[in-house]
Amino acid sequence: MRLGVLFSGGKDSTLALHLAAEKEDVVCLITVISKNEESYMFHTPNIDLTTLQAQALSLPLVSAITAGRKEEELADLEKAIVDAKSKFQIDGVVTGAVESVYQASRVQRICNRLDVWCFNPLWKYDQKSLLETIVRRRFNVIISGIFAYPLDEKWLGKQIDAQVIDRLVGLQGQYGISPSGEGGEIETTVLDAPMFKQRIEIIDHAVEAKGNSGVYIIKQARLVGK
């Protein structure tokens, strides 16, 4: 089966890509770049980095820009999938949805309209196990957004490792935050993973943070050999 992966450049869509590639033929990445910071579906820091990540993965990228108004961005996603279907003859779409019925059901409806398969290989994945899986598989993932108490700017740019997982799981017990950021508490950016043929090196970045909300913006990056 030829598949396109909905790709944000974060840990979930990158892990979904790896799981899909173990079973089927991933032929392209599909990215929707939302200009709306409040987007429920697509907004994530460093979404523009997906171009470089796609190069690192040696996979073609189908991207669409959306103004990000609620249901309008779904129409833009649909157009991107139509585009991927016509350019790369995809039979199906893969998402990194874990718990969000809101996201998963909207993508399922689009896939049903377009008569393509929809796969969610991380669906209901235990959150701590998900983080442990990315570490075990040697993903280099940094925290690129924090959006919940008691997270602060000290978390931004941190690589997810066993120690960070322990701290996040601890915060789940104390404050009820989701350790893998299912409630939008954290956003992540992947700099390297087994399928990356080259890794991403950050040359310049900026931290924009206020209280318990902040982002780690990658201003300049390049590909380097592994």
Place this chain on the structure above:
Amino acid sequence: MILVVDMNWTKNSLAFNEFVSPIVSAIKPFDKYDVKHFSEITPADLDACNKVVLSGTALKDHTTLTQIGRFNWVRTFDKSLLGICAGMQTISRAFGTPLTTCLQIGMAEISTLKENPLFKGNFKAYTLHNFSVKSSQTFETLAESTKCIQAIKHKQKDIYGVLFHPEVRNQEIIQRFIKLI
């Protein structure tokens, strides 16, 4: 021991994590389990288990409905059986009950029509289906959505079907099933 049957189009498919693993996660804290693909079920597997759960499948996957002969065992099975989504559709077809088109994707309001040990009242559940079942002499309707039948029980046997996916937002239904005596 609970036998979980993988109803996806092939063994070890990309849909396994989505439709089989969450059922296993719901069972794991309460009982032992084994997982088999529907193409590999043997009489020994059915003898060895106490109950069977048939998984759902991706929306475009209707493979089990084209291989109903592989489910002849359902008609003579004398233990508790729960079919989820494609599992319910397959159970119905195994007994000769026809399907009817009914597309639902996302959270839906489910209304209980008949008292039963798995659920009661009105509740929300995750749906992902193209077909429901027609009402029949063989099954009683336990629940419905505004669009179609959502749960059935065989009139004589401990055979249940739910069209919605309890493993997503209503895991307690699976747990009540595995605790049925």
